[in-house]
Each structure stands twice: as C-alpha cells, then as structure tokens.
Amino acid sequence: LEKIIMDCDPGQDDAIALIMAAAASELKLLAVTTSAGNQTPDKTLNNAMRVLTLLNRSDVPVASGNQKPLLQELIIADDVHGKTGLDGAILPDPGFAPQKMPAVQLIAEVLKREKKPVTLVVTGPMTNIALFLQIYPQLKTKIKQIVCMGGGMNYGNFTPVSEFNIAVDPEAAKIVFNAGIPLVMAGLDVTYQAQIYPAEIDRIRKIDNAVARSVAGQLDFYGTFYEQEKWGFKGIPLHDPCTIAWLLHPEYFEEQRWHVDVETRGELTRGQTVVDRWDLLHKPQNTSVLTKVDRTSFVELIVESIKKF
Ligand code: BDR
Numbered sequence: 001l002e003k004i005i006m007d008c009d010p011g012q013d014d015a016i017a018l019i020m021a022a023a024a025s026e027l028k029l030l031a032v033t034t035s036a037g038n039q040t041p042d043k044t045l046n047n048a049m050r051v052l053t054l055l056n057r058s059d060v061p062v063a064s065g066n067q068k069p070l071l072q073e074l075i076i077a078d079d080v081h082g083k084t085g086l087d088g089a090i091l092p093d094p095g096f097a098p099q100k101m102p103a104v105q106l107i108a109e110v111l112k113r114e115k116k117p118v119t120l121v122v123t124g125p126m127t128n129i130a131l132f133l134q135i136y137p138q139l140k141t142k143i144k145q146i147v148c149m150g151g152g153m154n155y156g157n158f159t160p161v162s163e164f165n166i167a168v169d170p171e172a173a174k175i176v177f178n179a180g181i182p183l184v185m186a187g188l189d190v191t192y193q194a195q196i197y198p199a200e201i202d203r204i205r206k207i208d209n210a211v212a213r214s215v216a217g218q219l220d221f222y223g224t225f226y227e228q229e230k231w232g233f234k235g236i237p238l239h240d241p242c243t244i245a246w247l248l249h250p251e252y253f254e255e256q257r258w259h260v261d262v263e264t265r266g267e268l269t270r271g272q273t274v275v276d277r278w279d280l281l282h283k284p285q286n287t288s289v290l291t292k293v294d295r296t297s298f299v300e301l302i303v304e305s306i307k308k309f
C-alpha cells in the first residue's frame with residue numbers, strides 16, 4: 001500500500017487524478033492540500049472538497065494552501081479551466097469542512113504521524129511544497145518521493161519553454177527540484193502523449209454512475225480548449241492523471257534519470273525546467289523524467305477507475 005498526500009489545484013485534470021487515487025486499492029490518500037493556480041485558492045479548495053464529496057471521501061482531511069506564489073503575483077488559467085476552475089463538472093456542494101490549519105501544517109502533521117516516508121503527488125504550482133520544506137526541514141526525510149506534473153524538456157505551454165505549474169511559481173519549483181528529494185517529473189513531453197480521444201470520452205459517458213457523468217461533463221468543457229486546431233491533437237491531454245498512473249503502473253511509462261533545475265531569471269526562459277540530458281553539468285541526477293506513455297493502457301486505467309464508483 002502506497003500512502004500519498006495530494007497537493008493540487010483542481011482543475012479538471014487534477015480532479016481526474018483525485019478520482020483515480022481514491023479508486024485505487026493500492027493507494028491510501030492521507031490528505032489533500034490545495035494550491036492556487038488553475039483558479040484562485042478559494043475556488044481550488046472548494047473544488048477539491050466537492051470532488052471528495054462526490055467520491056464519498058469526506059474522511060480525507062483537506063487544507064488550503066498559500067494564497068499567492070512566493071514572489072510573483074498569482075496567474076490563473078481560467079481560459080482552460082473556466083470560471084469555477086472545474087467548469088462542466090456535475091458536482092455536489094461540499095459535504096464537509098476543510099481543516100482550519102494551513103496546508104503546510106496538515107502535511108507536517110500527517111508526516112509526523114506516519115512511521116514510514118510518504119509520497120507527495122503535486123499537480124499544481126509548487127508553492128505549498130516549497131514553503132513546507134522551508135518551515136519543516138526536519139521532516140524532509142519523511143518524504144519518500146515527489147511525483148509531480150510540471151515542466152517539460154522540449155517545450156512549454158505558458159511560454160514557449162515554460163509549463164504552467166512551473167510558470168506560476170518558478171521560485172517554489174526551484175526549491176523543490178533542489179531539495180535532494182527523489183523526484184518523478186511528468187512534464188509536457190509525456191502528458192501531451194496522454195490524450196483521451198472523443199470515442200473514449202463517450203465510453204466514460206456511458207458508464208452509469210455519478211462519477212462518470214461528472215467526468216464526461218468536465219471533459220466536454222476542458223476539451224473545448226484543446227480542440228483548437230493549433231495544438232494538432234486528436235484528443236485531450238490529461239496531464240495530472242499521469243502522476244497517479246505512474247504510481248500504479250510505472251510499466252506504462254518510459255523514464256530516464258537526469259539532472260533538472262529551474263530557470264528563474266531568464267528574460268525569455270523564466271520558469272523553464274532545464275534538463276541536462278548529456279550530463280554536461282556533472283550534477284546529481286535528481287529527477288526521473290517520464291518520456292513516453294502507453295496511451296491505450298493509460299486511458300483504460302482511467303476508465304476502469306471510474307467504473308469502480
Ligand atoms: C498543468 O496546468 C494545469 O492547467 C493543469 O491542471 C496541469 O496541472 C498543465 O500545464
């Protein structure tokens with residue numbers, strides 16, 4: 001059993017990652033913390049609680065994270081995720097209250113309580129995790145690994161070279177990548193392969209449960225952004241679910257260990273994840289970069305997860 005804490009900014013694809021985590025008997029979801037990114041912090045918190053309510057998982061403690069990135073102003077992605085951050089989803093109102101403590105404190109309390117190190121799954125900007133590492137350095141050894149959606153080797157989606165989660169808080173990402181904690185990075189190189197096709201969304205729509213109806217609705221909305229011709233995609237990339245899919249089935253992926261750092265000062269390159277493929281810097285290989293995914297198996301895993309509810 002792999003114990004995990006999810007730090008996320010739901011977000012349609014974050015919500016699907018949450019659904020997969022809750023569905024998997026191999027994973028135990030110890031807590032959910034929310035970051036500001038896809039939408040403002042009040043909305044991402046509310047969305048996480050609504051999704052957990054839909055899943056009947058009000059037992060999972062939820063706490064809200066930092067209101068703003070470490071240095072820059074908050075950037076949101078309402079063009080992608082909509083006014084609520086989770087447009088299109090059919091969801092109940094939150095059936096429980098969030099924790100009064102902030103995200104970093106909830107992470108600390110969970111880690112202190114656990115005997116063995118815990119995996120952090122991060123699918124939003126890394127503000128909370130960076131703050132956590134600054135405030136509770138003594139708890140670093142209680143983090144087994146960080147599995148994140150963020151960055152890219154070859155391109156960005158916010159600027160030509162920076163991916164949204166890193167671009168929202170490059171300073172935080174730099175702290176996390178340099179923390180000496182084993183990292184698994186699902187960047188755009190792999191998440192753009194992790195597409196769900198329209199016919200597969202229809203398969204989800206036909207599953208007769210509330211989670212399936214919610215996911216189909218979300219994907220109808222989320223799809224409108226990725227249907228733009230400029231992407232050249234056949235389907236919709238499901239970025240954040242790659243993290244949970246890797247935890248459950250690493251054999252669906254190809255990965256390579258490289259040194260990765262984050263550019264924070266470049267005029268054109270702020271927020272870029274710089275991947276040292278040829279070991280030119282002779283620095284520790286701090287990151288396992290996911291490079292390929294078996295798309296069909298990945299989608300099948302999502303469909304099967306949804307059927308479990
Ligand atoms: C990432 O940014 C958000 O739009 C998604 O939820 C994902 O975490 C993709 O760049």
Ligand code: CA
Nearest residue numbers: 011014123124
């Ligand atoms: Ca996200």
